[in-house]
Amino acid sequence: MGSVLIEQLRKDFSGLTVLQDINLDIKEGEFFALLGPSGCGKTTTMRCIAGFETPTSGTIKIGDKNVANLAPNERNCGMVFQSYALFPHMNVFDNVAYSLNIKELKKSNFFKKAGVYTRMLNSKIVKYPQHIERKVMDILEYVELTEHAKKLTSELSGGQQQRVALARALVMEPEVLLMDEPLSNLDLKLRHTMRNTIRRIQQDLKITTIFVTHDQEEAMSMADRIAVMKDGKILQVGTPTDLYSNPNTPFIADFVGTSNILSGKVVGSEKGETIVQIGNQQIKSSAQTDKKDVQVIIRPENINVLNGAPDNFGNSFEGTIHLATYLGSIVRYDVRVGEHQLLIDTTYESGDSIKKNGSTIRLGVSPERVLLI
Amino acid sequence: MGSVLIEQLRKDFSGLTVLQDINLDIKEGEFFALLGPSGCGKTTTMRCIAGFETPTSGTIKIGDKNVANLAPNERNCGMVFQSYALFPHMNVFDNVAYSLNIKELKKSNFFKKAGVYTRMLNSKIVKYPQHIERKVMDILEYVELTEHAKKLTSELSGGQQQRVALARALVMEPEVLLMDEPLSNLDLKLRHTMRNTIRRIQQDLKITTIFVTHDQEEAMSMADRIAVMKDGKILQVGTPTDLYSNPNTPFIADFVGTSNILSGKVVGSEKGETIVQIGNQQIKSSAQTDKKDVQVIIRPENINVLNGAPDNFGNSFEGTIHLATYLGSIVRYDVRVGEHQLLIDTTYESGDSIKKNGSTIRLGVSPERVLLI
Amino acid sequence: MNKFKQNFMGLGLIKLLIYGFFLLFLIIPLLSVFLVAFTDEPINVFGSLVSWEQMQITIDQLKNATLDNFKAMFTYGSYFRGLINSLKLSLIVSLWVLIICIPIAYGIARTKMPFKRTISALCTVPLVIPTFISAYAFIIMFGRSGWVTYIYEKMGGEGMLIDPYSMTGIAIVQIFFFFPYALWPMVAAFKISDISLEEASRNMGSRGWLTFITVTFPLALPGMLSTLLVIFAVSFSDFGTPIILAPNDLNLIVVDAYREISGFFNWGGAAILTVIMIAVAGVVYWLQNYLLKDKNYDVLSGKPKQVKLNKNKALTIPLTIFSGIVVLIPILAMITVFLQSIATTWGRDPLPSGYTFDHYRTIFTSSLGNIQNSLVLAGGALILSAVIATFVSYFVVRQRSTTLDFMTTIPLIVPGIAFGIALIQTFNTAPLQLTGTALILIIAYSIRRLPYMVRSTVGTMRAIKQDIEEAAVSLGASTLTAATTVVGPLMLPGIAAGSILVFVTVIKETSVSILMAPAEWAPMSLAIFQNVLRAEYYSAAAMSVILVIIVLVLQAIANKLSGGNKSHE
Amino acid sequence: GEESESEDGEGSSSDPITLYSPETPDLTNELAAKYEELYGQKVNVHYAGTNVLVNQMMAEKGNPQADVWYGGGGILPFESAVEKDIITQYIPESAEDWEVVENGIKMKHEDDYYVGTELFVLGFSYNTDFVTEEEAPKTWEDLLDPKWEGKIQFPNPAASGTATLMVLSYMMQHGEEEGWEYFQQLAAHSNSIPDSGSAPTKAVAMGEAHVAIGFDFMAYEHQAKGETVDFVVPDKTPILVNPATLVKDGPNPEGGKKFIDFMLEEEAQQILANWYHIPINPEVESQTPLNIDSIKDNAVDLDIDWVNEHYDRIRNEWTNKIN
Numbered sequence A, B: 001m002g003s004v005l006i007e008q009l010r011k012d013f014s015g016l017t018v019l020q021d022i023n024l025d026i027k028e029g030e031f032f033a034l035l036g037p038s039g040c041g042k043t044t045t046m047r048c049i050a051g052f053e054t055p056t057s058g059t060i061k062i063g064d065k066n067v068a069n070l071a072p073n074e075r076n077c078g079m080v081f082q083s084y085a086l087f088p089h090m091n092v093f094d095n096v097a098y099s100l101n102i103k104e105l106k107k108s109n110f111f112k113k114a115g116v117y118t119r120m121l122n123s124k125i126v127k128y129p130q131h132i133e134r135k136v137m138d139i140l141e142y143v144e145l146t147e148h149a150k151k152l153t154s155e156l157s158g159g160q161q162q163r164v165a166l167a168r169a170l171v172m173e174p175e176v177l178l179m180d181e182p183l184s185n186l187d188l189k190l191r192h193t194m195r196n197t198i199r200r201i202q203q204d205l206k207i208t209t210i211f212v213t214h215d216q217e218e219a220m221s222m223a224d225r226i227a228v229m230k231d232g233k234i235l236q237v238g239t240p241t242d243l244y245s246n247p248n249t250p251f252i253a254d255f256v257g258t259s260n261i262l263s264g265k266v267v268g269s270e271k272g273e274t275i276v277q278i279g280n281q282q283i284k285s286s287a288q289t290d291k292k293d294v295q296v297i298i299r300p301e302n303i304n305v306l307n308g309a310p311d312n313f314g315n316s317f318e319g320t321i322h323l324a325t326y327l328g329s330i331v332r333y334d335v336r337v338g339e340h341q342l343l344i345d346t347t348y349e350s351g352d353s354i355k356k357n358g359s360t361i362r363l364g365v366s367p368e369r370v371l372l373i
Numbered sequence C: 001m002n003k004f005k006q007n008f009m010g011l012g013l014i015k016l017l018i019y020g021f022f023l024l025f026l027i028i029p030l031l032s033v034f035l036v037a038f039t040d041e042p043i044n045v046f047g048s049l050v051s052w053e054q055m056q057i058t059i060d061q062l063k064n065a066t067l068d069n070f071k072a073m074f075t076y077g078s079y080f081r082g083l084i085n086s087l088k089l090s091l092i093v094s095l096w097v098l099i100i101c102i103p104i105a106y107g108i109a110r111t112k113m114p115f116k117r118t119i120s121a122l123c124t125v126p127l128v129i130p131t132f133i134s135a136y137a138f139i140i141m142f143g144r145s146g147w148v149t150y151i152y153e154k155m156g157g158e159g160m161l162i163d164p165y166s167m168t169g170i171a172i173v174q175i176f177f178f179f180p181y182a183l184w185p186m187v188a189a190f191k192i193s194d195i196s197l198e199e200a201s202r203n204m205g206s207r208g209w210l211t212f213i214t215v216t217f218p219l220a221l222p223g224m225l226s227t228l229l230v231i232f233a234v235s236f237s238d239f240g241t242p243i244i245l246a247p248n249d250l251n252l253i254v255v256d257a258y259r260e261i262s263g264f265f266n267w268g269g270a271a272i273l274t275v276i277m278i279a280v281a282g283v284v285y286w287l288q289n290y291l292l293k294d295k296n297y298d299v300l301s302g303k304p305k306q307v308k309l310n311k312n313k314a315l316t317i318p319l320t321i322f323s324g325i326v327v328l329i330p331i332l333a334m335i336t337v338f339l340q341s342i343a344t345t346w347g348r349d350p351l352p353s354g355y356t357f358d359h360y361r362t363i364f365t366s367s368l369g370n371i372q373n374s375l376v377l378a379g380g381a382l383i384l385s386a387v388i389a390t391f392v393s394y395f396v397v398r399q400r401s402t403t404l405d406f407m408t409t410i411p412l413i414v415p416g417i418a419f420g421i422a423l424i425q426t427f428n429t430a431p432l433q434l435t436g437t438a439l440i441l442i443i444a445y446s447i448r449r450l451p452y453m454v455r456s457t458v459g460t461m462r463a464i465k466q467d468i469e470e471a472a473v474s475l476g477a478s479t480l481t482a483a484t485t486v487v488g489p490l491m492l493p494g495i496a497a498g499s500i501l502v503f504v505t506v507i508k509e510t511s512v513s514i515l516m517a518p519a520e521w522a523p524m525s526l527a528i529f530q531n532v533l534r535a536e537y538y539s540a541a542a543m544s545v546i547l548v549i550i551v552l553v554l555q556a557i558a559n560k561l562s563g564g565n566k567s568h569e
Numbered sequence D: 001g002e003e004s005e006s007e008d009g010e011g012s013s014s015d016p017i018t019l020y021s022p023e024t025p026d027l028t029n030e031l032a033a034k035y036e037e038l039y040g041q042k043v044n045v046h047y048a049g050t051n052v053l054v055n056q057m058m059a060e061k062g063n064p065q066a067d068v069w070y071g072g073g074g075i076l077p078f079e080s081a082v083e084k085d086i087i088t089q090y091i092p093e094s095a096e097d098w099e100v101v102e103n104g105i106k107m108k109h110e111d112d113y114y115v116g117t118e119l120f121v122l123g124f125s126y127n128t129d130f131v132t133e134e135e136a137p138k139t140w141e142d143l144l145d146p147k148w149e150g151k152i153q154f155p156n157p158a159a160s161g162t163a164t165l166m167v168l169s170y171m172m173q174h175g176e177e178e179g180w181e182y183f184q185q186l187a188a189h190s191n192s193i194p195d196s197g198s199a200p201t202k203a204v205a206m207g208e209a210h211v212a213i214g215f216d217f218m219a220y221e222h223q224a225k226g227e228t229v230d231f232v233v234p235d236k237t238p239i240l241v242n243p244a245t246l247v248k249d250g251p252n253p254e255g256g257k258k259f260i261d262f263m264l265e266e267e268a269q270q271i272l273a274n275w276y277h278i279p280i281n282p283e284v285e286s287q288t289p290l291n292i293d294s295i296k297d298n299a300v301d302l303d304i305d306w307v308n309e310h311y312d313r314i315r316n317e318w319t320n321k322i323n
């Protein structure tokens, strides 16, 4: 149980194909991210799993069980909505207890049912039984919201609301936890905190989690594996380091982290290194390729500034600084090399000086750091 | 003209003090950022400058002129709103031409006035005069929107909308340009592009610009100087490198970039270095202080992992890796040292391996990188 | 200094004018009717302000003030019984309307039920028909020799299916002809709840109807409660139905008030009834506000919501059938009115004894003026209320003017008869002798229907973010220029929506018209009412049909015009 | 045009006459047209309910707009208008020698404040489809027959002057105690008590009621349209003239007087007769089975002073005792 297997999923909306050829094999306990630009079909994929959309074709299995004929309320997928979707007419406790009430409703007799109903409409009239009380308080403690239990959800800050949404999904002990951009409403600091909270909880509880985001940093920092989507298709699935080091398309190279992407032509090879002509420059790469027209990809942090240091990088050029951007621990230079523009990241330590616009620098890149696609 | 001087600004909302003791001296042509957490009063400060709020006390001067008695429409402050606030019933051109129309309205006779009014309600009926046409097209060319001039604003992408908002504010040739979190609605990629665009334009036109953000990276990468606010007060004003290297409170140290902040006691000094006791560890710092109880601040990137390298950092400890987070070009380790938790950033290059959770590492920090507050 | 000047030249001046308008035409008339309840004779408030002599008279009148009328209220059982009956009726009607509207509103707001558009369109028809006509149509259908009764008897029934000459009869007419007042606000109430909340509920294991009960319904409840107030007020102040059905043992407080003034010039009696009606409505309004405190959910999230509609046949088909039955009754009534309008005579038989267009011919020769009057008056009221509502909603939303908000709600709860009485008594003497002019009629209509307009424009205004306007100001526009060039155009959809309701309800309005319309400005609705009172039902029916046609045609035109303009929404 | 309005308000033969009347506009317009045809002077007809008109005339007391007021369902509104000081004395030559009361019918005001123009008989209309001539009630007491239970309609005395008159005349004859008992039973028998004086007769025509209380012309008007309605003049019943009067200080008193004269002339009387009203001028033949001679024996003596004195009280008690 807990694993999610998607085969050949396709979804059309009134004739328009929004998803196609989606194949995913998400393992039990895995923290899996769906990453991609706005409109690429992440939410739709998620909603197919949760059962809010019916796939046009293809199968979805949750823990060996084909869920095609199960209604959303029978799938046992916890979902954290982008907008949190907290019930504004209930307090935090009632929100979290909602799914437990529903469960109780299913197995009890008529009179108890009436009691549960009343409780769901007004929890002041009918009290919660001990086991629910305890379970809810446990989970609230877990997300550090114990003292906010009786507050209305509108009285909470964004991060607290997010944790209520999480608690509400977790308390039902779902087989799969689905989260649709749960952090996009939060500010940077809070986002970092919540990332840690979510990851800690997920690792503690080992719930299979699928996480939608369009923020590559978020996906990179949280996920065990990432599927990068574009235009309704999956481009690549892999661990964060995989995607970063071996993007299989220029799109991914650029989307996952920042990249310098240059078009070039293979003109030969030398000592196992491929030589590529870019404009009037040549560059060596240790990557092998059969193609003639290639995209050359170099990460900004893989370009070194040679402050008079020896030129032993295999590739070296001269450039003029066009713009220097200070990013805290990093300084990013926008450098013009011939007719090309390159981004270069250098670590910055207090006391280092930032180079002036217009000054000339020498750059070095080792062939292993030059990717060809 | 163009400079902004704020003295002892204070603003109460129904008895609650939202701003106090605000003093700012923003120079002509400067790009100035107001940075601070949500609710700290950034927007309120901005709105006081623009004239949308009346200060409870204090003076605001724009280019030597006290603006206390000027209505917002008389202050000549261009404003770019967080939500862009484009007029949805007008196309791009009409949006940008709005302030030019208003200007024309002010000086013309009754019949011309009626014509301008009509044009503002429907620009198909009354045509624009040549000088407006040219001015608008010039600015649109500047923000690279010439071919979108006739589109409705709802047909533009986020970044294009942002540029319309910018063009609309620039065309009135304001003395001061105010921007309230103009980038927070954009996704990461677009945000980076827009940062460059805004900076380029600001540097070209040399308009005094005040920029509100809660994103420290944004402030750091764009501003000439930054004022960090908290709870309605200004904590520190300085250049990005100033703030990063010499934060004057732990709050700033943490808010501007990430920091490890530890409480310690000064126990002595040795060779000009202060020795601080943190728990059962001692650490040396080249900073001087009179205080006994200090906050020790170390940036994550200033902690080095000693992969067997010699121990010449002045301070060195052993720690256990608790969590490793992959952030693209950086790997952030969450390391437990004694009872303390430290964050450590190491640059990651393709091929490097990421250390496993639970493994033990040695860390080194040089005393110059240890700040005391 | 500068700011001061700006305030008084631009929006400030307009705000002052609006306050003056409400003071003059709403607050002072209501206050003076309150005084009349003590003095028993008309008081000339404005006269007292301009003439010392008149002031003396007024002071004398006030010196002689007594509590007799209040005592009479409780000692004469009839007024008191009228009040109780009215309360009972309005309560029953509001509850039933609520029950009937929930499924239809849900169907329209949240499902893809078959014939949704048709049903929505048909739901406006009952709004157009004056109630005394619908009541009369009810007699033709359900009366002793009505055609429904005929069918019922043929099918083996005894007597009448429903006795129209009873409280039940009145309630049924009101329920079926007033439900559209509640329907549209309720549709809006169902639309506010974020679809993702329902998905969240289902995601946590709850089935469709369980989700409805525990999430959708509680969220729509505040909207429903305020809808209930509207229906309560409309039912409480309707006198057309009871006057036509006239059960032999039922008096209602509005009917009493109407009779006191229009039958017996009993100012004291009318005034006390007016005061009581306003008091009751005020209490209900307060109760609603009290219940709704802290329950305003309608600002759930700033993000645009995508509404997914329920397509489940097991739900939508019953909903369509139910909605169909509900709209069928007013439609049948309308058909009955039409048959009546082309009948030579329609006696005890199930169908008219012959057909003719004579009644229409008569109307076109003798009542063309009334049609014209209706259009002019409704048009005038429309423009006036649109202008006022636009600015009022600006002040309410942007400047949080709760006073204006409250003032524009008063007309919603003051029964038309009461308001008419207040206006006549204030404006029938110098120096502001306006009774008998078209102007006071237009003003009265506008004020009465302003709440509908304001609700619609305030909604749109709320949706227009403040910063759009601030952007205009920061670009150099004065607040008035910003309001006219940016806010105004953006409010057009809201104004259009409100306009339809204002126009429809003004064109059929009778309570104020009966009291105040001079002959040369008599609108259709008044002509119909007079025809009904003279028992000239055939021409009354024909006029009603024309009224409905005019409204439908104008509505179609308005839809066309606003439809060509959708791109801005 | 040429007819400039005279400033002093005396009026001349070219100034229009303003007629206030609650009678059916089609009728009054016909009268106005006839007058204009005969005398070349324009008559503006202003239609509204009786009470609205009275109210309006009171409001206009300072600056009266009307010259003539015709009609009001009988004499009662005119009686009270005398006290309200909104009408003034005028009797046409042709009526100067009338007795104030003839055969129990008050033909004009004792001090000349109004003059009758036609006769209204309060009686019973019935639907001939349900009720034969023999079965039809002949006296007021007949209405209490249990066979009419739920089949009677009559106008509401709380709203209609005609209906109040019915109540008062019964009380005058039988005493109040018996009167209230009678009307309580009558109300219980009725299925609807509408505000409008003509609605009950219309209900009979529609078959909604078998018997209704109303004026004669209402029934005959329906009958003429082909509906199955007939009318019974009860044994003893109120019979009233429907007056015309000169409005006090009207803008064109000369014109007003001439119009009142006209109302009693044959041309006007013929128009009234055509509308099934009983003409007061014996030269004109009634278009209904009723005429001034055939009904005079049924008229009950009405003590108008008593009526004026008890009107408000009885009406109030009605709302208390009956509904």
Ligand SMILES: Nc1ncnc2c1ncn2[C@@H]1O[C@H](COP(=O)(O)OP(=O)(O)OP(=O)(O)O)[C@@H](O)[C@H]1O
Residues within 6 Å of the ligand: A013, A014, A018, A036, A037, A038, A039, A040, A041, A042, A043, A044, A045, A214
């Ligand atoms: N109900 C629908 N009907 C028609 N098209 C739809 C519907 N829902 C989604 N789409 C389309 O499907 C595509 C994918 O939508 P989806 O919401 O899955 O994107 P996403 O990847 O979640 O984007 P975002 O990051 O902006 O949330 C979009 O082009 C969208 O317009």
Ligand SMILES: Nc1ncnc2c1ncn2[C@@H]1O[C@H](COP(=O)(O)OP(=O)(O)OP(=O)(O)O)[C@@H](O)[C@H]1O
Residues within 6 Å of the ligand: B013, B014, B018, B036, B037, B038, B039, B040, B041, B042, B043, B044, B045, B214
């Ligand atoms: N009109 C107002 N009435 C009362 N309090 C207000 C008002 N406007 C702002 N505040 C309060 O003033 C404080 C500062 O608000 P402000 O909008 O300036 O914050 P901010 O720094 O811009 O925050 P954010 O980053 O969330 O936009 C907040 O606590 C806010 O609640």
Ligand SMILES: [Mg+2]
Residues within 6 Å of the ligand: A042, A043, A044
């Ligand atoms: Mg999405």
Ligand SMILES: [Mg+2]
Residues within 6 Å of the ligand: B042, B043, B044
């Ligand atoms: Mg802000």
